[in-house]
Amino acid sequence: MNNPAKPILTVYYRKGCHLCDHMTACLRALQTDINFDFELIDIDQDTQLRQRYDVDVPVVALQGEVLCYHFFDEDMVRQALLYG
Numbered sequence: 001m002n003n004p005a006k007p008i009l010t011v012y013y014r015k016g017c018h019l020c021d022h023m024t025a026c027l028r029a030l031q032t033d034i035n036f037d038f039e040l041i042d043i044d045q046d047t048q049l050r051q052r053y054d055v056d057v058p059v060v061a062l063q064g065e066v067l068c069y070h071f072f073d074e075d076m077v078r079q080a081l082l083y084g
Contacts, residue, residue, distance in 0.1 A: 007081050009038040009067075012049060012059040019070060023058040026072040034081050 009027065013020035027038050043049040043057060053059050059069040062080045067073065 007036045010061045012053045020058040
């Protein structure tokens, strides 16, 4: 039987951002329904990422495609995780 790889979301965030904290909490809650992982990338550790996402954090992406920013869009994230 062939098991597909577990999807990994990328979350661009910055420390001290309450929207970022809320986004990661929502993603953790969604993990109870869907098998996926996410990685946190602090945009303030990379000049290019800071320039790109400075006022947009948090940003959730899957394979480079932005799914949502600022606020958690559960429907968009679910659709991307379940149907690609």
